Amino acid sequence: MAHDDRTRTIPRRTPESAAMTAEVRRAMAITAALNRLTFDDADQVRALFSELIGRPVDAGFTLIPPFYATGGADTRIGRNVFVNQNCTFYDLGGLDIGDEVMIGPNVSLITSGHPIDPAQRRAAVVARPIVIEKNVWIAAGATIIGGVTVGENSVVAAGSVVTRDVPPNSLVGGNPARILRSIAG
Numbered sequence: 001m002a003h004d005d006r007t008r009t010i011p012r013r014t015p016e017s018a019a020m021t022a023e024v025r026r027a028m029a030i031t032a033a034l035n036r037l038t039f040d041d042a043d044q045v046r047a048l049f050s051e052l053i054g055r056p057v058d059a060g061f062t063l064i065p066p067f068y069a070t071g072g073a074d075t076r077i078g079r080n081v082f083v084n085q086n087c088t089f090y091d092l093g094g095l096d097i098g099d100e101v102m103i104g105p106n107v108s109l110i111t112s113g114h115p116i117d118p119a120q121r122r123a124a125v126v127a128r129p130i131v132i133e134k135n136v137w138i139a140a141g142a143t144i145i146g147g148v149t150v151g152e153n154s155v156v157a158a159g160s161v162v163t164r165d166v167p168p169n170s171l172v173g174g175n176p177a178r179i180l181r182s183i184a185g
Helices: 015-034 042-053
Strands: 008-011 067-069 075-077 087-090 095-097 108-110 124-127 130-132 143-145 170-174 177-182
Touching (some): 015 042, 042 075, 108 130, 130 143
Parallel strands (some): 067 087, 075 095, 087 108, 108 143
Antiparallel strands (some): 008 124, 170 177
16 A cells, blocks of 8 residues: 555554544444344434434435444545445545445445555554545445545446546446446446
C-alpha cells in the first residue's frame, strides 16, 4: 500500500488505537441489533444505520440484513442507496458512497489493512479511503480495497477485486479488476 496524503497509519497501544477499538465495539453492538431485523423492518434498519454512521439516511436508503461493520462514523451515504444482504463495510479510512448506488450481496468495502513487512504487520493499522461515485453498481461478491475511487456510472462485475481507481462509465472485472469495456452514458 503506497503512502500518500490519503493514508492514515494507526500504531498499536496509542490513544488513536484505543479510540478505534471503542468504535469497533460500538459498531458491533449496533450491527448486532440491526441483524436481528428483517427486510420488512425497513424503518428500523434505517434508524439503526443512521445511528451507526451518526447522521440520518434518506427514506430511499435500503439495507437488507445481515450487515457487518467495524465502524460507521467515517461512512457517508448518498440518496437512494441500496445495500443487499451480507455486506461488510470497514470505514476506518473513510467510506463515501454517492447517490443512486447499488451494492450487491456479499460485497466488501475494506478501507483498512496492515503493513506488508512481517516485522511491522501487528504494529499498526493502515487505512485509505474508498469513494463510490454516483450511480455505481457493485455486483455480488466484489471486494474494493482502500485508496480506490469507483467513477460515476461504473459497474464492478461479480467477484471482482478492485485495487485501482475505476474511471467513470466503465465496466471492470477480474482479480485484480481491469477495465473490460466502456459503458455508454
